Amino acid sequence: MKESHEPALLREAETVEMFSDIDTATVRTEYELLHLMRRLIARYGFGHFMIARMPLAEQQRFSERLVLSNWPSELVRQYDACETFQSSGLVEKLRFTKLPVTGGAELLDVAAKPADEAMVHRLLAHPEMARHFAVLLHTSGGDPFIAMLSGRREAPAGVERATLYLTLVQLFECLERTFDTGNTAREKLSSRELECLRWAAAGKSSDEIGIILGISTYTVSSYFKSATRKLDAVNRMQAIARAMRLKLI
Secondary structure, three states: OOHHHHHHHHHHHHHHHHEEEEEEEEHHHHHHHHHHHHHHHHHHOEEEEEEOOOOOOOOOOOOEEEEEOOOOOHHHHHHHHOHHHHEHHHHHHHHHOOOOOOOOOOHHHHHOOOOOHHHHHHOOOHHHHHHEEEEEOOOOOOOOEEEEEEEOOOOOHHHHHHHHHHHHHHHHHHHHHHHHHHHHHHHHHHHHHHHHHHHOOOOOHHHHHHHHOOOOHHHHHHHHHHHHHHHOOOHHHHHHHHHHHHOOO
């Protein structure tokens, strides 16, 4: 019996060591958190992870709720097309428990009907998405989020399960700090700067944005320059990407 616990105990010790040389209080960016999440799933033998806002309405696209993940972009697109996230077994189970939820591809399908073969087969085409370990987490303001680790390994149990849960709580606190960074950026950006970024993200040129907003192209360029500086970006495209990542537009 002692032998069966040794791998889990070893991983627990390795996880403690992994964070001992990292001051998580200094983690402020999604890039830093992505690095930590990748180290975590590698340590525990998972292949993918995602953190998403819990859907609160019937029609909410998965991609719109997704905050941080290393899911293949094609898989995100396919799952979006299925329109099952908001009524999935995963969401339904997490609504009624504070404990981790585990299962296979059926977790991502609609809870109230038999598995959609086409959808399940697409998910199983990715070997690292065969099994899932998910927990419900809340921000300090009470907003619910789902954190899920996926792979081909068996469900964590005992001390390993508890350590994973606590580690995800710790990493989620780091993620919440990036939300604060986004709020700070939102406070700095003017409504006009946000409008310009929003229209540019929709594919409009500076000339078109000027016509839409009733301002000159020169003024549009001026808004883009100031927005780029405030977002600490090097060009317009990076400013748009950063604003989207921070959920500003």
